[in-house]
Amino acid sequence: MRRVLLVVLLVLVVGVAVLRQRLFLRDPLGKLYVNNSEITTARVFINYTNDVVVTTANTDASPAIFIVQHWDGMPGRPQAVNCMSTLVCLSEDDHANKVPLGGRNYNPKTTMNDRDVTFVDYGGDTQHVVIR
Numbered sequence: 001m002r003r004v005l006l007v008v009l010l011v012l013v014v015g016v017a018v019l020r021q022r023l024f025l026r027d028p029l030g031k032l033y034v035n036n037s038e039i040t041t042a043r044v045f046i047n048y049t050n051d052v053v054v055t056t057a058n059t060d061a062s063p064a065i066f067i068v069q070h071w072d073g074m075p076g077r078p079q080a081v082n083c084m085s086t087l088v089c090l091s092e093d094d095h096a097n098k099v100p101l102g103g104r105n106y107n108p109k110t111t112m113n114d115r116d117v118t119f120v121d122y123g124g125d126t127q128h129v130v131i132r
Contacts, residue, residue: 020048021094024103026087029132032056034125044129045089050114052129053081067096068117068129075119075127076100086126 016023030044041057041062046070051069067078076098083089102122110119117129 019090021051022091023047024051024053024081024089024091027131031130032112032129033128036128042084044131045083046131050112052117052131053078053083054129055083055089066101067091068110068112068119069096069100070112071095072081073108073112073119074098074100075108075110075121087091 024045024047027044027046030042030046030052032039032042032044038054043055045055049070051067053065053067055065057064062088065077065081065083066075067081068075072095073094078091079093079097079099081089081096100106106122108119110117112118115131117127117131119127121127
């Protein structure tokens with residue numbers, strides 16, 4: 001029994017190490033603000049490099065799901081991000097394929113660091129994701 005647990009633990013550790021860019025874990029203290037108003041239905045997920053996936057209740061003010069990654073800073077709707085329960089999301093690639101939240105000339109003015117992500121969405125609303 002001890003060997004089985006050891007093997008399972010080893011596989012889990014190697015899997016997380018390999019998928020660290022694709023695996024997004026829920027940040028229970030993470031928050032989403034739209035124009036300085038907190039969206040209480042938002043769930044914030046972060047990966048190893050503090051890229052973010054945010055899921056919200058489907059409203060007119062914000063998309064149901066969006067992703068912002070450091071490699072391009074462009075917020076967008078991911079084409080293939082699977083969220084399992086409310087604890088984990090998994091993207092299809094390290095650089096997730098996504099549809100930008102705006103048109104061709106869309107400039108989100110994204111700023112990202114290890115504590116927050118801020119950008120302007122296609123409607124001109126300021127989206128601020130706080131990572132704890």
